[in-house]
Amino acid sequence: MRKLSLILVLLLLPATLLVSSFKAPSANLNNNIDPPNEFETLLSFLETNRDFINTDAAPALIPADEVKKNLKNPKYHIIDIRSATWFEYGHIKNAVNVQPSDLLNHFENSISPSEYDKIILICYSGQSAAYFTGLLRIAGYDNTHSMNWGMSSWRVDFAENSWLKNTSDDFAAKLETTTHEKGAKGSAPEVATGKSDGEAILRARLEKAFATPYKESIVKSALAFENPNDYYIIDYNGSDRYAKGHIPQAVQYDPNGSLSSTADLFTLPTDKTILVYGPTGQETAYVVAYLNVLGYKTGNLAYGGNSFMHKNLKENNWEAFSKKEVNMFPVIE
Secondary structure (H helix, E strand, C coil), X not given: CHHHHHXXXXXXXXXXXXXXXXXXXXXXXXXXXXXXXXXXXXXXXXHXXXXXXXXXXXXXXXXXXXXXXXXXXXXXXXXXCCCHHHHHHCEXXXXXXXXXXXXXXXHHHHCCHHHCCEEEEECCCCHHHHHHHHHHHHCCCCCEEEEXXXXXXXXXXXXXXXXXXXXXXXXXXXXECCCCCCCCCCCCCXXXXXXXXXXXXXXXXXXXXXXXXXXXXXXXXXXXXXXXXXXXXXXXXXXXXXXXXXXXXXXXCCCCCCCCCCCCHHXXXXXXXXXXXCCCCHHHHHHHHHHHHHCCCEEEECCHHHHCCHHHHHHCCCCCCCHHHCCCCCCEC
């Protein structure tokens, strides 16, 4: 009898083990495993692989005359991101019209980016093209550039509808020379894509950035001067320029290095809009693209210092736009 019972136990044991193997895991099994900090993972990936903004390669501007000289060069690919209406009004020969929200698809499915020496983005003033070029650089397309001054440098009628009507000295008399200190290093923004590795998190952040119109990142100079307390204002110039006059309450950050984790990145607030300005708005559009991807709420001052102290820029030979920057190159109409 005992022998028979032992045999039954031995026969039933595998079945019992099989059934138990399908039991739901304990609800407390993973309680001690924290999800990854997406911001830290993303930042580590960018600084290891795509740290363009903190190098001398930024901003990646290309002059109009170089584009003109290479119109027949098959190694140059021109992308015009203006509206279809303006593209039809007049565009550079061989340029393709791609809306910003379709840029990733264009790079991944319509062209082979590595086949080109330079891919040039063009817009009205160079600012939105710089922003989306910044995103493409972060995406890994190191041969992308934006054309300096946009179509405003190609022909005068384009300039009249963009740069020439947006340069002013309206707030030059309100500049200050007081030095303002950077904020104390603090917390980082929250990034929540649901992804766990750096490249996947970056992809999700880029998809959101390309789907968001650049106009949502634009701040006009009147708002900065009338409501400086609404922003954490970054003067993205050298200390010598900062000392000669800046927007009230602006804090100076050095270009090409200050926004790394080992420098001043963590001095940026997460509870306030960060407003970045430089001389033209083009160089800072690259910065805004980088900070937006990282999760900071960031704005770009439209037309930079040209929008409020144009004469000062001109007198100091600091990237002031004028008719001297305008060519009379042909367009396809």
